[in-house]
Amino acid sequence: MSKSKAVVLLSGGLDSATTLAIAKQQGFDLYALSFRYGQRHIAELEAAKKVAAEAGVRDHMIASINLRQFGGSALTQDIDVPKGRATSEMSEGIPVTYVPARNTIFLSFALAWAEVLTAPDIFIGVNALDYSGYPDCRPEYIDAYVRMANLATKTGVTGEATLKIHTPLIQMTKAQIIRRGTELGLKYGLTHSCYDPTVEGLSCGECDSCLLRLKGFSEAGLKDPARYAQRGAA
């Protein structure tokens, strides 16, 4: 019997790489989907390629979309990425690194591919605990997305809609995520988390994403294999 297919959103960061490892462990045939979306740094896309190859995915699609033309985010515009914030500050309000409707757009492409592959399973590494204030990482958002998606597609018309969006990390702390990925043999040195890497590709160690990652490794009692520009960070 052939394995069930799953479309896995893969940014190249720690969370999505762990999600891919979990989907693999669950026995799915893996179709990884990444985006070139006008992000200021493509280091994460390079990381996504390495992570996908290491996981032995069946296919890795990179879709090009230009979110930069809409503006509104430090990740696609020339707006300063905040540095050195306490974790408590990160959960207050929505950060400038929020990209408008990003997960909604990403999931919509995953839905298109899933429909063509007749793969009713989509994996996304959203996280509601260490979610850094993004509205489209919350469980109630994902639930509403599934309801919509099951009406959007061919199977929605025939009443056979069985789309499922898997969010295995949604209630995990960063430390739990890192421990789980480590158990599954994931090489975190291949992943990239930093919002503002140096020209040499070193992580800044000071943006929200680096700080959450470092805190996670510290709490998991593990050493982060990422390379940091700041000596103090590692």
Next chain:
Amino acid sequence: MSKSKAVVLLSGGLDSATTLAIAKQQGFDLYALSFRYGQRHIAELEAAKKVAAEAGVRDHMIASINLRQFGGSALTQDIDVPKGRATSEMSEGIPVTYVPARNTIFLSFALAWAEVLTAPDIFIGVNALDYSGYPDCRPEYIDAYVRMANLATKTGVTGEATLKIHTPLIQMTKAQIIRRGTELGLKYGLTHSCYDPTVEGLSCGECDSCLLRLKGFSEAGLKDPARYAQRGAA
């Protein structure tokens, strides 16, 4: 007082052009959004530019996305477009011209732009009567989309979510749509509906889209100003 902004999805076809005219008549400041999505023919994109200019939109954004890489549709792949079908046949099942998750993807980009513009109004020209079997043109789909979208964005977190998706054509026949647009002074000669135009840009007069359009003009008692390759069609 400045006018409210609205993002209007504009394909360049008859329905979306009429939707733009209705949004204009309702007093909105217009932001038209079109897509270069790997469609086999770009005649409709040329039509969208003319229609947007004629309507005096504030901005017309053309987003490039590649739906062709996912496959699965006669509109983006080398699959024959059906010709000469009766209207009753069109409503049976989902046609090969269906593009997987297309409206879901289009609305997601509209949502991103609406959030950046702080424009809580989106217009889309979907139609549930002459809808040619597309699942993502049904009212229950649009309702589910709004619920999801109001959880996806910044205002969804603060509880100020007021996104509205306007579907002014959803319960109108093609003839009613054409009469309404004509009352509003819309120049239908600028629009393009054909799924399979000739190299000279003439409409085929035989695909589902041409046949629905011709039937609409006939029932409205008006002459279609589009240019057709088939003499019999016009």
